[in-house]
Amino acid sequence: MNNVISIKNVSLTYKERDIFKKIKGVNGNIGVKNVSFAVGEGEIFSIIGLNGAGKTSTLKCILGLIKPDEGEIEVFGKKELKGVDFEKVGYLPEISYYPKSMKLMDLMKYYGELYNIPRGELDEKIDKILNKLGLISRKNDRLEKFSKGMLQKVGIAQAILNNPKLLFLDEPMSGLDPLARELVIEIILELKSKGTTIFFNTHILEDVASIADRVAIINKGKLVEVLDIKKIMLEQDDFLLKNYFIKKVGEN
Numbered sequence: 001m002n003n004v005i006s007i008k009n010v011s012l013t014y015k016e017r018d019i020f021k022k023i024k025g026v027n028g029n030i031g032v033k034n035v036s037f038a039v040g041e042g043e044i045f046s047i048i049g050l051n052g053a054g055k056t057s058t059l060k061c062i063l064g065l066i067k068p069d070e071g072e073i074e075v076f077g078k079k080e081l082k083g084v085d086f087e088k089v090g091y092l093p094e095i096s097y098y099p100k101s102m103k104l105m106d107l108m109k110y111y112g113e114l115y116n117i118p119r120g121e122l123d124e125k126i127d128k129i130l131n132k133l134g135l136i137s138r139k140n141d142r143l144e145k146f147s148k149g150m151l152q153k154v155g156i157a158q159a160i161l162n163n164p165k166l167l168f169l170d171e172p173m174s175g176l177d178p179l180a181r182e183l184v185i186e187i188i189l190e191l192k193s194k195g196t197t198i199f200f201n202t203h204i205l206e207d208v209a210s211i212a213d214r215v216a217i218i219n220k221g222k223l224v225e226v227l228d229i230k231k232i233m234l235e236q237d238d239f240l241l242k243n244y245f246i247k248k249v250g251e252n
């Protein structure tokens with residue numbers, strides 16, 4: 001299996017911007033510390049960890065949104081993603097900021113242009129995705145009228161608009177009702193069946209156990225363990241990821 005992502009000994013400390021704290025020698029927050037793992041093509045790989053464990057920091061380093069202090073990162077065999085590479089990558093940020101006065105349809109068209117999706121295909125593609133996510137009746141509404149969960153669905157819609165080869169989802173279930181969560185699981189599995197590699201961060205463990213191939217436990221910036229969760233679930237039907245996770249986090 002080819003690796004789509006490979007990270008080796010990646011460390012990141014957020015710099016202290018406050019000059020007085022700097023003088024006093026107060027250290028910045030540790031984002032991640034010496035993290036290494038690889039994600040294979042077509043895999044669903046999930047990072048789990050408590051709030052502040054380093055999930056978002058890891059993802060941002062892989063995407064090149066933050067430069068780590070140390071370590072090596074390769075995505076699609078490249079040291080840095082640039083330009084057209086992003087046409088095959090989808091990304092749902094942990095927090096999305098959209099212009100409130102924009103209509104949903106216009107936002108989606110804007111993303112379509114960023115991804116270089118041909119004009120002739122775009123409308124149909126947008127309709128299909130909005131339909132799937134139950135947003136189609138709202139496509140001419142301005143985003144200021146959307147609830148938190150609806151905005152999260154908008155984030156998911158833009159992330160999958162380009163049929164990504166590699167999809168990053170940072171807390172995809174955040175703010176979603178149980179039905180919407182089921183829908184997101186369905187979408188993730190459908191993309192996997194088409195060969196998409198999916199990397200997602202979460203602290204909602206039930207969802208992970210049901211869909212991930214492998215799970216990385218991260219705690220205080222450090223990688224604790226990578227579990228072959230598919231295999232474990234097949235071999236031990238009484239395995240509870242939640243209990244295992246709590247035990248591991250307690251030990252580390």
Ligand SMILES: Nc1ncnc2c1ncn2[C@@H]1O[C@H](COP(=O)(O)OP(=O)(O)O)[C@@H](O)[C@H]1O
Nearest residue numbers: 014029030031049050051052053054055056057
């Ligand atoms: N922009 C930032 N500036 C300073 N510290 C940050 C910043 N973003 C994250 N951190 C710190 O890095 C650590 C890891 O955060 P994060 O990667 O966001 O965790 P997670 O996504 O697992 O909740 C935390 O201690 C957090 O406070």
Ligand SMILES: [Mg+2]
Nearest residue numbers: 055056057094
């Ligand atoms: Mg996070």
